[in-house]
Amino acid sequence: MTRRLPSQPPVLPGFMHLHVLGSGGFADVFLYEQHMPRRQVAVKVMLSDAVNDNGRQMFQAEANLMAQLSSHPSILTVYQASVSSDGRPYLVMELCSSVLSDRYRRQPIPVPEVLRIAVKIGSALETAHRAGVLHRDVKPSNILTTAYGHPVLSDFGIAATLSQSTGEGVIGLSIPWSAPEVLLDESAGSVESEVFSLAATVYSLLAGRSPFEVPGGSNTSADLINRITRGKPQSIGRADVPASLEQALQRGMSRKPENRPSSVLELVRELQAVESELGVPQTAIEVAMDDWALATVADLEDRTRIRGVTGAVTSAKRRRRRAAVEQDYQAVGTVVRDSHGQRSTGTASAGHSRGMQVFSWVLVVSAVLVIALGATATMMLIRANSSDIPVVSNIAGEESGGVVRFSWTDPGLAATDSYDVRVGNEVSASQQSTTFTVDAQPGESVCITVTVNREGKTGPSSAQKCVEAAE
Structure with a gap:
């Protein structure tokens, strides 16, 4: 079968044609240089023979789909779509290499x-x-x-x-x-x-x-x-x-x-x-992820983040607290010193005593708060790290037409958990579905175990379930 020659590249305002990149059943792809912003792009141009109402609808649908999805990092980016002066629809796309196919x-x-x-x-x-x-x-x-x-x-x-x-x-x-x-x-x-x-x-x-x-x-x-x-x-x-x-x-x-x-x-x-x-x-x-899911994740991260537990009472805070206590002390009575610099007795001494009591109580309360916060944080960390990974039980299995179908009840999978399914001694699947199928030869015994995987950590394995295929 003789390959057709590429079509004539259209004149596109703001672009300069360089050479042909490839040909398909309904369109050709050309290399153009875009003037503003200056970059090389791939331009997919519909063939004149395919330009009819159905063809235009197909091309427009492709442009809309690519625009809808091309924000994904693994979907080809489409920059713009239009119709050339000779009536052929075209797409301007990110220039990529097809080297993998060869x-x-x-x-x-x-x-x-x-x-x-x-x-x-x-x-x-x-x-x-x-x-x-x-x-x-x-x-x-x-x-x-x-x-x-x-x-x-x-x-x-x-x-x-x-x-x-x-x-x-x-x-x-x-x-x-x-x-x-x-x-x-x-x-x-x-x-x-x-x-x-x-x-x-x-x-x-x-x-x-x-x-x-x-x-x-x-x-x-x-x-x-x-x-x-x-x-x-x-x-x-x-x-x-x-x-x-x-x-x-x-x-x-x-x-x-x-x-x-x-x-x-x-x-x-x-x-x-x-x-x-x-x-x-x-x-x-x-x-x-959906917007609500992103908000939920952000909220969860904010609620579970522990800020400054071990250093809750900083030296600056302690200095401010001490200064406040000293102000209270000076309000009770003025410190009076004699010519030798010794503290005198009387109102000032009584004020000093009460001030020191206040200061001592503040320190005690602060220490209790620090201990309480530390204990709370410790309990939170312990609970976060000691959450049990659920265990799969009661696996059922049946064989029909050379296919063994296993199923089990969800033991309480979290959104990010998955099941590691082992066939024999090897992990054959990591999935969230509670069913698993295996092709089996007549008379073959197929055995699986299922383990819950949580953030890379696996829990206890289920009991092994075996099903023998009919002869």
Whole structure:
């Protein structure tokens, strides 16, 4: 099939065309230099053949979605959108590199780097989902890299709102990373299908090929669709990829949507658990919080912050308190000294005695307050550090069709807690869901234990639950 030539770049006021960056099915991307402020930008220009009412609506929808989401650090930034003098809509975007889409096929990317990319792009997807938007084309070539090495998700050109994701045909899709139900036209896209695409993308970055691609074999569209809808991906084939990571990706690419993690965030937490297993710092999850949640966090931090307990009575305060006591003492009677400098008796002496009593009582009260504050702070710290981590109990399990489904009752998880699920001796998932599924071979016995993880600390493990798959 002959590749088409790029379209003629439009004349844009305030921009100077430099060269073409790439071509797609509906648009070309050009490198321009913006005059004010002076910077290089990528400009996505719609093809003349695609400029019709439907095409304009699609392009406008993409511009609005990108503008809505591009404040996220891992979503490509859109600077402006308009229509050129020849009637073609265009987007002015942050200039990024597409080197990752070539690099993963040429050389192995270190596992920690892939996990970092996956958590950041997963955070972007989770943010889009919370805004009610599906990307519908997650794949390696849609992960770009900023000048500072930060991965960003691009191309929301076929995105849809979650409310519109069923019953409508998909405009376009990338077969190697698409979920079975999308390829079979059973769904136009869902959160679960995006989980599949993200897992398939992470697999590709590690394996150097798409999950169902057979090296040296036939990999036509029909071959890939047949494998995706009927089979399982092969092993990644890298000794440095831990089994827990393989299992997390296999679960993310389960044929049945209900057997996948219920959200991108759940898959991302599993990838964070692998980072901990490898001994590398966990990549931060970047998901925007609601205003009320931010206020709640701020209020909690303010209420639990202990200010100046050990040094509650400073020397300056003690000096001020002593000066006040001495003023009280002088009000009772004036100190009189004789020619030898000795204190005389009488009213002044009585005043001195009463003043010293007042001063002594003030010191006693101050000491009691300091001790009380110290004891209160100590109790607060003890209570903060000794809060029990809940324990999971009564795990239930059942097998059906080669899939074992475990479930348990929430023992009282906090908002930031998660469950570490171990299959055998390895952590296979870090999640907040109270269900967990495992593919099992006939006659295989699958055993799990569940532990609550609180701020990196784990509580006691549950009793082991085993289920044997039917022969």
